[in-house]
Amino acid sequence: MKSTPILQISGESGGGQLLRSSLSLSLVTGRPFRMTNIRGKRPKPGLMRQHLTCVKAAAEVCEASVDGADLGSVELVFHPGKVMAGDYSFAIGSGGSTTLVLQTLLPALLHAEASSTLRIEGGTHNPMAPPFEFIEQCYLPMLWSMGVDAKVKQERPGFMQAGGGVITSEIWPIKKWKKLKLTERGAAVETFGRVLHAHLPREIAQREIVTAAQLLEWPDNHIELRYARESIGPGNTILLGARFANVCEISSGIAQIGKSSEAVATGAAKGLRSYLATTAPVGVHLADQLLLPMALAGGGVFHTLSISDHTRTNMALIEQFLPVKFTVEELEPGVKQIRCG
Structure with a gap:
């Protein structure tokens, strides 16, 4: 039997996304790959904890053969097996992004022979990753329009450092993919805002709300303040969105040490303003x-x-x-x- 040739991929010019896409595509196509110089241009190259969780999770759902699945590894060889439906649970062990692990596994589990469930523990609101609300309201509805049958739920929010957030998903095998055509927003439905706030002074959230509302010319009460008391660690995120008949966009900012409330809110507000300035x-x-x-x-x-x-x-x-x-x-x-x- 002729073996499938292994794809050679340089990870130097990409970040974790290049690795996650490679894993997803390898699972779906059955094509093995070797990635060298993983995250080569990042300040700390190689596999970090959340990337390693993606690799190990991908390997588990298809009984893959893997070399290089270690923290800090800059080279990975991944030989996938057959994707298997199941009830899976993965813990990142830090505040690393749960949503990125979900996005890695979802395409593969859509092509399994039966339905699957996922439980992923880690961060639900992270810098450089889609927050849970983005997955729920922006990303997943687009996949529904393409024939995907999947649900997501946030059981507990989790922020940087401490993590402890939990998301779950139910995924059913896709019957037939539909081609995406998204060239118009459709009629405007609503704009909305929320600050998710856990175990930090209320003033931080209030300053974010005032700053974002001024930039977007919204009344302050258009942005809801929600306390995430169930979070095991401190954290804060601002989510600013616009919903149209055909699409939803959410621009977010994550509180980080050394970054002012005003800077967090300004980044999120400018992101939404830029989106609304075009068609x-x-x-x-x-x-x-x-x-x-x-x-x-x-x-x-x-x-x-x-x-x-x-x-x-x-x-x-x-x-x-x-x-x-x-x-x-x-x-x-x-x-x-x-x-x-």
């Missing part, structure tokens, strides 16, 4: 996350604001695993079209 339905982060499902569906098209290096790297990687080609076209200043076919 493109797909925000920058959602664009990156829709590439893989769109490729698995065999094609599609959407309009977005701008194309990051992250997105271009992801497109090139997907093209190595799947028989698709991405094209990018500028339709007008601030609006780009990504087509896959």
